[in-house]
Amino acid sequence: MKFSECHKYFHRISKLIVAVSVAFGCVSPVFSSEAVIRYFPSGTIYEYRWKLLELALAHTNDMAKPLQLVPFTENVTQNRGISLLEAGDIDVIALGTNAEREAQLLPIKIDILRGIVGFRLLVIRAADQERITQMDDISLRKQLMFGLNSQWADLPIMRANGFSVVTSSDYENLFVMLAANRFDAFPRGLNEARRELDERKQNYPQLAIEKSKALYFPYPVYFWVNKNNVALAKRIELGLNRSLADGSFRKLFESYHAAEITALKKEKRKVILLDNTILPAGNAKPDTSWWWPKSKY
Structure with missing residues (x-):
């Protein structure tokens, strides 16, 4: 057995x-x-x-x-x-x-x-840092291809907000695809991005966290x-x-989440607010005050 x-x-x-x-x-x-x-x-x-x-x-x-x-x-x-x-x-x-x-x-x-997982940092190829830093909201939607798991609930949110997305049903394969130029950015929760890259830095030394932007949707x-x-x-x-x-x-x-909260306070990111088009009625929007004051959005 x-x-x-x-x-x-x-x-x-x-x-x-x-x-x-x-x-x-x-x-x-x-x-x-x-x-x-x-x-x-x-x-x-x-x-x-x-x-x-x-x-x-x-x-x-x-x-x-x-x-x-x-x-x-x-x-x-x-x-x-x-x-x-x-x-x-x-x-x-x-x-x-x-x-x-x-x-x-x-x-x-x-x-x-x-709500911390709805605050998305972009995992990218380090070589693209400068290119993405120069982009505005419209350019992000028009010029970048994002990667997500085909079964994650945030996939329809990204698409409904005008982002182009390719998918894989295999989470680990998304890192492979990003490194191989199959897409440009992998949005990961504030609580996920750095830890995931730290665990994979030997296999994917060319990947990094984009420094100037973040996405946020109530999740x-x-x-x-x-x-x-x-x-x-x-x-x-x-x-x-x-x-x-x-x-x-x-x-x-x-x-x-101490490290992530501390880093967020020091960073100056442009946060792009998205609508959560799949949030069912009767669900309160997250209270982010423990890590990101409401005055920020």
Whole structure:
């Protein structure tokens, strides 16, 4: 049996054990989730999201048993991850919102990234720094080709705002394509760009972060669970609200993004504001005040 198959088998057996235990009164039916919570996506740029979930769950241990967080480590696309959440093989995902996801899944509508992922720096070829610095808003749209993952929710936002975009379903391949002149700029969140380049500087020494511009669109990121897992959703929501109230949420956010917040304060970037054309009704725009005061836009 493959490693991934073993994980799935264990996960389903765990569910069965919990269900039987609840039925016979061995455990409380309140928040009757598995002892193991499998999450997606995983990787270094997502570490903060799962530390925040860990913090939120710890804030509810007074009313429910502790839950162990385990990454779902198979290399799957976002769409596949969503399908696995619906099937019960993943318990929690952390992604941006759109109408399709809100129809399929149950979001906990507390923006876990405070809008920071909607502030996009441009990863480019270093040789293009001067050329792009000279461009205005119109030139960016007319002269540059951008690259994005075909399954990311920000793809239609970029296109609706007049940007030309080529796509790949493989995240890592986008760095290959940029280095090979297949497109000109790879927009990455303020919390992502520098870390991603640092991890790949040996393979792509010709890539750099553009110094003069940034894009911004309101883009809340939520934790999501299966539509039937209302108990887990309520537990996460309660834990996030408690961590907001005692300041530990903000403290964690600032500890993970201190370098980016400091750099942003020193830089003089022209920020191009975009409309989020896919933000469903009922979603508040992110409060960026922890890292980017509202007076800036």
